[in-house]
Amino acid sequence: MKVQGGKAIYGASVGILMLEARFPRIPGDMGNAASWDFPVHYKIVRGASPDRVVRRNAEGLLPDFIAAAQELVADGVDGITTNCGFLSIFQHDIAKAVGVPVATSSLMQTAMVNALLPPGKRAGILTISASTLTPAHLEAAGVPPGTPIGTTEGGREFTRAILGNELELDVAAAEADNVEAARQLVSDNPDIGALVLECTNMGPYAQAIRETTGLPVFSIPNFVSWFQAGLAPKRYG
Template sequence: MTSQTPRSLGVLNLERGLPLDRTPALLPGSMLNPATFDFPIILETVPGAWADIVIPGDAALEPACVAAARRLVERGAVAITSDCGFFIRHQASVAAAVNVPVAMSSLLLLPTLLRLLPLAAKLAVLTADSRHCGKDLLGLNDSVEQARIVIGGIEGGSYLPQAMKRPLPPPDVSAIETDVVACIERLRAAHPEIAAILFECTAFPLVAPSIRRITQLPIYDITSLCRLLIASFR
């Protein structure tokens, strides 16, 4: 018999400087918006996890990530993710600390997505800041697979400086779309073999529908992975 109990996804949240019920981040497609998914979400803020710390990385955040993940499990989460792809640095520690599936970043999809594409095709990884998204975060040891990954960032645009502020302001969807489109155009001009796109940044799902229409390419992001996580319990 199939359980009728809703399965909740736990989300490790960035510091924002405002209570969640007072932040306008709850836009369609946002990881923090319950309407984004057809299953419940539970949120836990990681103390000290401001975007300007998480993006370049800080090992000192690891205990706080583990503690927040454990709180999510205690509150009923059957799987755990995060609302910043750069939390991937803490994937191993969090997964070892709890007894539920953990997917801290959409970057975990990379090995599978490469296998979905022809060998001659390339996969573009769109990140908030390519200066901090190196090969060490991709989880790929094979040099042939690494060569099929093209990384592009929006650090030259207007959105990233907004996302690094304290408190975190409302996401500027227009700025995100402008920056993402410009980045994709640069990448495709240099690499016409790009056949699919993976969004690392958890703000990018806000513009995923429009980017799919513009590029006519398959777009994958953290919400794709979250739905896969919860579907395994249904």
């Protein structure tokens, strides 16, 4: 048997562009390698703080994200994703620059989730920062206009700790923020039939949200696992 070379790294099809952050990343968080059932390859984009990306529209960072994505592809990954849903605004530019499949944001699942639901039902989005999630972010991810959006802003722990890049996280309080925000979103919009979690740090709380709302919950682990399955299909037989 002969095999083909040309890469520096093998066995990690997915490359993840990471913000530069120090807050705790627990299992289920995209930045915790134990969250994945397959190898991934991480690349930190220096200077891309949570505050700068989420609250300041990732200003001035596009060249840095493109360069980091190109390095991941040169290393050997087959597809690129990122660890912030707000990076949907870079979807087109990164994809154009690297020439491999790119999935910048969990928000990209929204239209697909809508297609799964019965008539009269639609997906709702839960975000870490509704005040800075703009129509441009949503349009770049293909989110239908008028999609209901809820947020953990104003909660006790989650948004403050993550966007403030704090060194300590009260997990129970962060979960409570996510659950309460999801409950309120569904209460305000009875036609919601599923939830899409924008923030890649919300993965650890997906099950609690599901149990509370009774609705399917789609997070970044769902999306990237689907993405990876296309990049490296399972061999049968």
